[in-house]
Amino acid sequence: MTDFVRAAREAAKRLAACEAKGTHAFLAWSEAALVEQAERLAKNGASGPLAGEAVAVKDVIAESQFPTTCGSKILEGWRSPFEATAVRRLREAGALVAGKANCDEFAMGSSTEWSAYGPSRNPVDPTRVPGGSSGGSAAAVAAGAVTMALGSETGGSVRQPAAFCGIVGIKPTYGRVSRYGLVAFGSSLDQIGTLGKDVTSAARLLGVISGRDDRDATSLDRIPLGEPGPAPANLEGTVIGVPREYFPEGLHAGIRAASDRALARFKDLGAEVRDVSLPHTKYAVPTYYIVAPAEASSNLARYDGVRYGPRADGGLKDVRAVYRATRGHGFGPEVRRRILLGTYVLSAGYYDAYYRKAQRVREAIRADFARVFAQDVHALFTPTTPTPAFKFGEHTADPLAMYLSDVYVCTANLAGVPALSLPIGRDQGLPVGGQLIAAMEGEARIIRIAQALERAVDATAEVR
């Protein structure tokens, strides 16, 4: 038995243990698939940077060994005939696909409670959600099943679950990672991101999957980011901006305490901490909930049961009736809500008032970031989430409350800038995440800063 096969069997044991605890991080995985990949790798003598590393892949990313269901009944059993560029690249780097990670249906949600196949549990506290939509990916890493995972973001779907589960999540610059094979939700916001047990793990995976792809017209013409460097000894000369809009009065006390401690560590490391303002922050959630559903309403039009996926025709002759039945049965409540919302804001007579105006506000949000970063601020530091992980059922009856859990993360998607979340402490046992945001293409900078903070802060310690 080769080292690769032995490692694959070990990985399978970790996955089995994770799922045996009821985490439900995975929608599909198998020891046989892991071993088969390891055997192939051994035969081909791979020596890539991630050789033998098992990586969980969020189920909205096309992959051919397992179904790609996007957590939806409408794609039940769908096997993609092609693989996402990110998956191809991680395979080329020697990594093995551990399995398909659970997520909210079509990545619409913040808790995995909208997965059509049941929610994942937060390994830190199984009575709480792991966050979402990449909750399965985050839970798999937090449970120790894998050390890294692919997730995707449209409005914080990597960083928010990373924060809830006490791990690291990176949302790269829009265009840094090819979207080819990422099932579209809000195309102008979507980015594949990475999750890892620490900053270096998440950064290494990003280094492998990034870089120009001719199959994605929006991909940046840049070479891959490659391996991250070592953690810097200090942050002398680094200016950390603290946007006051992210620290409102009434901010959760544990979140505030953890943030304050992290800012103190930044100063200890020699960084300058500076108060800044991003005045349009308050419009981010409403803007996001116009742009993302608008694009989603169009992106999800293709699920009509004509070419793939289950068709609910029930002997109906009228094609409209077939669409209604197929989509009515296939989509869950949150997806239906967003399709309706998106269809409405794009409709004749409403387009100018909603979609066009939202695009203008989005420009203002983008300009906020550009202005701050033009003032010699190297990175912004904010909480990742307004609260630690919430309990199951806490927000499902109140969509707005659920949407507001993305208030600090959706700005980076609207602006296209890179951001990451890393654990900065615990509040009553629950992980708290801190967010670093950089200017466009500033991933390497925030990875370096996060590595320094990660060493300087005890993320497992209670903050109050």
Added chain:
Amino acid sequence: MSWEPVVGLEVHVQLLTATKMFCGCSSRFGDPPNTNVCPVCLGLPGALPVPNEQAVRLAVRAAFALGCTVHPRSIFARKNYFYPDLPKGYQISQFEEPLATDGKLEFVSAERGPITVRIKRLHLEEDAGKSFHDRVPGMTAVDFNRSGVPLIEIVSEPDLRSPAEARAYLTTLKQVLEYVEVSDCNMEEGSLRVDANLSIRPAGSSELRTRTEVKNMNSFSGVERALTAERERQIAATDRGEEIIQSTMLFDAASGEVRPMRSKEEAQDYRYFPEPDLPPLVLTGKWLAAERAGLPELPAAKRERFQERYALPAADAAVLSASRELGDYYERVVKAGVLPKDAANWVMNDLLALSPDGETLALAPARLVEVIGLVSGGKVSRQAARRVLGEMVGAPKDAALAVAERLGLLQVSDTGAIDGWVRETLEAHPAEVARYKAGETKLMGFLVGRVMKRSKGKADPKAVSAALTEALAR
């Protein structure tokens, strides 16, 4: 009251690219269903479009040929609607910022003489698949080979004033697009499709009244017939005091009538918005200048040049500039030393007569020049040359002279033989000879004809005439 129709046309033209608009699949017509497909043109989850540079180039070329302003920055947009042959549930098109605007097309209207029709916009888009409602009983079959094939849509202003003008516009447009090799404009294969808008108003007025859209026309003559039918329908309705309702009319080529589309089939809100999967289409000034400079001579310019340079009548110049191929053919014949007007006659009267469809040129220019040489050299008669040409189509390797010989069409200029036929003829027609000598000189034609008949058409008519004159003078 006298009514005048106001007509605008929307023309979809398939671009002559090897591959589709946003993927690498072949755009060939007529392949077995669903063989030229991939994740992108099937709209599979996760697939993304990437623009085809050649499609952009052809669209730009068409825009320049139509005198449009080509915008260095244009935006792709999604047109959303549900239909089984539309795999993504939206068509990638252009809406608010199209590739090109403000063009024009000039041609001669039968009613109004030379006119200029303004072109409002020209934009790029992808085609949908094709639905077949009659292949499988009780089912609809869908072929996605056409899905994603590149199209341009050319929208005219409502500047046309009769069904005949609409047809002339289309003929001229087709000619221009074929000249710049942007499309084959084959209506039967669907590479050119026309929708029309028509309203009526009192002749001479400048108002614009409620228009209807006319669809389902599959030939240029069909467009003319459909618009005539719709014009008459609107006039009759207005005369009855009815209001014209904005609607879509379908033309039935078999009955020649138009009928309204069910209102359920229309009333679409396409919810256009900028396509987030594609960045703005940005064309550099240098690239655009190169495309503009690379345009071939257009039909109108060629027509004028032929008139001036070769002193051809307008009608001849129009025929010879109908296609680039024919114009080039003509000029090669002239270059070979044939007088321009003679060359025009040969090409128009003899060569085109041999064409099965009035377009395909049956012989290479050098072959035609060979035959012209036989006539000017007195080897065959002008009449016989036509038969030689016809024979040469089926015998591409045989020299014209050999063909003439095989057909027994070589003229005899040997004076011995001609003198013999003249002598026999004069002996056979003593009465006519006497009348000729008495001053009835117009009988010369009759006598030449008799000699030619006796020679079975092989004698050189000029030599016959000379020999007769000499014999009668004795």
